[in-house]
Amino acid sequence: MKSSAIFTRAAAGALAMGLSTAALADTWRYAHEEFEGDVQDVYAMAFKDYIESNSDNTVEVYRFGELGESDDIMEQAQAGILEFVNQSPGFSGAWLPAAQIFFVPYLLPTDEETVLEFFDESEAIHEIFPELYAEHGLELLNMYPEGEMVVTVDEIVTSPEDFNNKKIRVMTNPLLSETYNAFGATATPLPWGEVYGGLQTGVIDGQENPIFWIESGGLYEVSPNLIFTGHGWFTTASMANKDFFDGLPADEQQLIVDASDHAYDVTMEHIQGLADESLDKILAASDEVTVTRLTDEQIEAFKARAPQVEEAYLEMTGENGEVLLEQFKADLQAVQND
Template sequence: MNITRRTMLVGTGAIALGAAIHTKARAAEFTYKFANNLQPAHPLNVRLQEATAKILEETGGRLQINVFPASQLGNDTETLSQLRNGATEFFSLSPLILSTLVPNAAISGIGFAFPDYETVWKAMDGELGAYSRAEIEKKGLVPMEKIWDNGFRQITSSNKPINSPEDLKGFKIRVPPSPLWQSMFTAFGSSPTTINFAEVYTALSTGIVDGQENPLAIASTSKLYEVQKHCAMTNHMWDGFWFLANKTAWETLPEDIREIVAKNLNASAVDQRADTEKLNETVREELTKNGMSFTDPDKDAFRQTLKSAGFYADWKGKFGDDAWAILEKAVGASLG
């Protein structure tokens, strides 16, 4: 699939219109809501709309999933609460934000753990992903088998380029609501501030924080280049989105519908991974044209700073030896 900004936006409208037409023609047996914090143009929403259209067709119109992007149903913390109480049936969320409920879900986000995508997918489709899903299920949520991609995260700034760990000292940076993010940037000597993504653009434009960190695709689709002028390609963390279901809502669906849903969501997750990787490879040029300048810092210097600050030893203790061993087996190296 050849994805461009235009095709993503046009596709969004087409799927929404199709859903509306179906609703008028015949009410579905089950109508579920899916919420996320990404703009409609993001590959996750594009592929999800394809998946929900296939689910509607393959279930014979019995299940309609309405997509609510861009935090329309609330910020991440609020929507996670809605998912748990059944007000929202489906939600996609970063493992690190999910860690406020499932602490060990954050293990896939350890700083500088993954060197490349090949290592990521081998781990998340393998033992590390299975471990994470088991931890999530203990809290009464149902994760789909395949995790969706957010990408490797980069640091952006409004006031100065980031060339080394020293440039992060005293730096006011927005981080999502997750202890691991707070811990990592505290180890760099930064001043991390927790802000839900729905408020990030405003926080950056008003100077509440000087910078943030996200994959380039989000910097593009959320137009963060309008309020951020510098980007450091640190690849400091890989991040994804678990597709989560409310357990009661999931088990209410007949088995044949659950099989159709899981099949299509997992297939679309794999397609979305390729879309996001491709977009993150090409969007740097687009962001440069929009006025953002780039630096390519030495990643080993950042990793050594974390090691010296006791970051890895601290989190090994929090996750436990068994979980840490699964992580190190997945990434093929000692993390300190």
């Protein structure tokens, strides 16, 4: 009887402890802009794996379209419906103008090693951007590159004049519109869900994206001329709702930071060589695709139009943009001089 009572009390205590542990375990929601296996998904799944391997928490990952488009998931994150979100400055530039810096053409080099080193070490990214995102209720976890931007068009383009009368789809980003207008095209903002159909029906004549996304989304099927203009890299950012993050105990905040660092490392390893692999898949899938890599001389014609985009960036962003651009250029010079 005595031993039975002891056993019962022990079992009840264990059950209570289990219930207590379960009560402390949370389910966190993370939404991103891409499909299964794409770069943002690689990041999100690495983040999820780290959290679940090092805590009792669970992370639910939502991919493109499952909770809406990019603007929808950002609204949900800022409202606290989602704990985590991944959104490119291509979309966040509409409400955080300074983030459009990644769309100043020819500011970032296309050399992969230099780009990766820049994102590792940039003071602009690691010190200035977190403060800017915090003003919008977001805890910036990481900014990271996904790949060199490639333009697909209905005809081969090698000069700004070739872009005349071409409607090029851009994200809802005022500076990106400035870029393609400067390049001679007609910038046409469209949500991602309308891009394939728009290319197929001629509503738009072209678009830009990293090559893995052109392959993943099948864009080469309806826009077969791939133009490597060398004008920049696609960048994205992972964030947490700031009220959620600030309300966590210090150990869970550190868990999230560590998970983000782990996801960043996994993703940076993943993207190395990804562009070449994706291009090989495209060429194997279609004999209608053409690949045009602009010569240095051809690139110079586009570069000559970049200063007017930089000027537009400064007009849109004021003092914040000026400080950020100065630091951005200093950071780039530092890694290029290494």
